[in-house]
Amino acid sequence: MIDQQELSIDTSGRGSNDITDAVQRLVGASGIKKGICQVFIFHTSASLMLCENADPDVREDLETFMARIAPDGDPDMIHTAEGPDDMPAHIRSILTTSSLSLPVDKGRCALGTWQGIFLWEHRLRPHNRRLLVTTMGEPGS
Amino acid sequence: MIDQQELSIDTSGRGSNDITDAVQRLVGASGIKKGICQVFIFHTSASLMLCENADPDVREDLETFMARIAPDGDPDMIHTAEGPDDMPAHIRSILTTSSLSLPVDKGRCALGTWQGIFLWEHRLRPHNRRLLVTTMGEPGS
Amino acid sequence: MIDQQELSIDTSGRGSNDITDAVQRLVGASGIKKGICQVFIFHTSASLMLCENADPDVREDLETFMARIAPDGDPDMIHTAEGPDDMPAHIRSILTTSSLSLPVDKGRCALGTWQGIFLWEHRLRPHNRRLLVTTMGEPGS
Numbered sequence: 010m011i012d013q014q015e016l017s018i019d020t021s022g023r024g025s026n027d028i029t030d031a032v033q034r035l036v037g038a039s040g041i042k043k044g045i046c047q048v049f050i051f052h053t054s055a056s057l058m059l060c061e062n063a064d065p066d067v068r069e070d071l072e073t074f075m076a077r078i079a080p081d082g083d084p085d086m087i088h089t090a091e092g093p094d095d096m097p098a099h100i101r102s103i104l105t106t107s108s109l110s111l112p113v114d115k116g117r118c119a120l121g122t123w124q125g126i127f128l129w130e131h132r133l134r135p136h137n138r139r140l141l142v143t144t145m146g147e148p149g150s
Numbered sequence: 151m152i153d154q155q156e157l158s159i160d161t162s163g164r165g166s167n168d169i170t171d172a173v174q175r176l177v178g179a180s181g182i183k184k185g186i187c188q189v190f191i192f193h194t195s196a197s198l199m200l201c202e203n204a205d206p207d208v209r210e211d212l213e214t215f216m217a218r219i220a221p222d223g224d225p226d227m228i229h230t231a232e233g234p235d236d237m238p239a240h241i242r243s244i245l246t247t248s249s250l251s252l253p254v255d256k257g258r259c260a261l262g263t264w265q266g267i268f269l270w271e272h273r274l275r276p277h278n279r280r281l282l283v284t285t286m287g288e289p290g291s
Numbered sequence: 292m293i294d295q296q297e298l299s300i301d302t303s304g305r306g307s308n309d310i311t312d313a314v315q316r317l318v319g320a321s322g323i324k325k326g327i328c329q330v331f332i333f334h335t336s337a338s339l340m341l342c343e344n345a346d347p348d349v350r351e352d353l354e355t356f357m358a359r360i361a362p363d364g365d366p367d368m369i370h371t372a373e374g375p376d377d378m379p380a381h382i383r384s385i386l387t388t389s390s391l392s393l394p395v396d397k398g399r400c401a402l403g404t405w406q407g408i409f410l411w412e413h414r415l416r417p418h419n420r421r422l423l424v425t426t427m428g429e430p431g432s
Contacts (some may be wrong), residue, residue: 011325011429013396030308036233043152045188045284047327049394051403053343057197059248061194066229069239073226076361078219085355088348096352099343101327103353103387105244107341107406109253110392112190112282114154119282120190124248136256141394141401147152184293186329186425202335202381202390207370211378212385214367221359246385251392253331253423255295260423262333265389284425288293 011150012039016140017060017133020130025068028140029126033117035142042116044120044146048109049080049105051139054098056105062125070130075101091132098131105129153180157281161271164235166201166209169281171266173283174258176283182279183257185198189267190248192280196271197246203266217243222274232273239272246270254287292430294321298422300371302412304377307350310422311408315399317424323396325429330391330408333421337378337412338387344407357383363415373414380413387411395428 014035020026024048028048036046050057051138061067079100082093089095111118120128155176161167169189177187191198194221202208220241223234230236254260259267271277296317310330314345318328332339343349360381369374371377391408393400400408410420 013325013394044286045186045327045394047394049392049401051401052406053341053403058244059194060160060244064229064231067237067240070227070229070295071241074220074241078224081357085359086352088346088352096349099349100353100356103342106247106388106390109189110190110249112154112188112284113283119190119192120391121194121280123194124192130351139403141396143394145326153399184429186327191312199385200335201385205372208378211368211370213384215361215382218367221313235319247388251329251331251390251415253329253425255423260333262330262421264335265333 010041010146012144014142016142018128018138020138021135023130023133025127025129027125028128032126032142034126036113036144037116037120039144040148041113041144041146042149044113046111046113046118047143049141050107053102054132056102056107057109057125058105058129059124060127061123063123082142094133103129113144151182151287153182153285155283156198159269159281161279162276164271164274166268168266169272173267177254177259177285178257180285181289182254183290184238185254186286187252187254187259189281190258191248193245196272196279197243198250199246199268199270200265201268202264204264207249214253235274236246239250254285292323292344292428294323294426298423298424300410300420302420303417305412305415307409307411309407310410314408314424318395318400318426319398321426322430323395323426323428324431326395328393328400329425331423332389335384336414337420338384338389339391340387340409340411341406343405344408345405378413381414395426
């Protein structure tokens with residue numbers, strides 16, 4: 010049994026967006042009780058991550074970390090067509106992931122207590138980001 | 151056909167733990183011969199990796215690398231609730247992965263000769279880490 | 292329905308190789324219309340990435356970035372059995388991925404307009420790299 014649904018997220022510029030509830034709703038609506046759920050983003054300058062979901066400081070620290078290893082306006086970068094945050098956005102996407110593969114149990118993504126699913130916008134300006142959520146598995150009683 | 155099993159690993163503090171045999175046992179017991187196996191960890195301060203399995207120096211060098219880019223006690227990090235290794239553990243998890251998606255062939259995870267499946271503990275102290283192994287595919291003769 | 296096919300790629304040394312067409316051909320030939328496709332590489336010194344596919348400067352900048360954080364001949368690395376690019380190749384693989392999980396829709400991997408599937412060779416010399424492409428899902432009309 011396979012269910013595939015698009016998800017559209019408007020970001021407000023660089024930063025992380027908790028999409029856990031949106032993904033859980035799609036998995037719940039699919040009727041699939043056990044299997045896997047793949048969350049995929051159709052972009053190379055925004056990415057996905059599973060991250061600590063309780064303290065927003067964690068995600069602020071992640072921005073600090075990324076700004077250190079992949080800073081905007083890096084003079085060594087030659088792909089700057091869309092501005093100083095263009096290439097850093099690609100680097101940050103490569104270092105995280107475009108695709109999350111999650112387990113499904115009892116009709117929901119089985120996550121740890123402190124795990125949330127985040128869309129991480131790496132561009133400075135707001136963007137509309139499209140995702141595809143594919144759930145595969147068996148229906149249950 | 152779907153098989154889903156928990157795995158519980160006690161780590162002895164920061165370092166990598168070879169869980170290849172434990173995962174292969176679960177895949178073998180599932181009766182699934184061809185498909186995929188998803189290994190998922192329910193934590194955000196320990197992660198998974200596929201790594202060279204022959205020379206332990208590789209994993210020691212990976213620790214050296216991570217200590218350089220995500221050092222304990224980094225004064226720029228504000229999420230330090232659980233100590234100087236708290237935020238570095240989250241960063242190291244984000245840079246590696248919480249979920250491994252592996253191919254299954256002939257009733258086993260098909261891995262390269264030098265590939266092992268490792269649970270990478272990023273906290274300094276020992277922790278009990280819970281994983282979920284989901285195998286999907288077709289049974290064979 | 293499951294289809295599993297090997298892919299063999301000869302690299303010409305460090306750099307990225309667009310394997311999008313090769314993967315799409317396998318998915319198309321599988322007859323699977325909706326589901327997921329897993330691309331897996333059997334090596335720990337070459338890896339996979341989804342990357343911007345229009346401007347080659349992006350991939351040149353990614354090399355620049357990796358050369359900065361995981362340089363060849365790093366004096367702190369002890370695993371140097373195969374040369375100064377040995378351990379950097381493992382680090383670069385760990386920071387990217389050995390396994391890509393992609394959605395399949397209408398008999399093809401559903402990718403964003405600017406997303407390409409790349410095999411990233413991290414060793415300086417040419418290598419033959421083996422991959423396994425597993426497609427799971429339902430056939431369509």
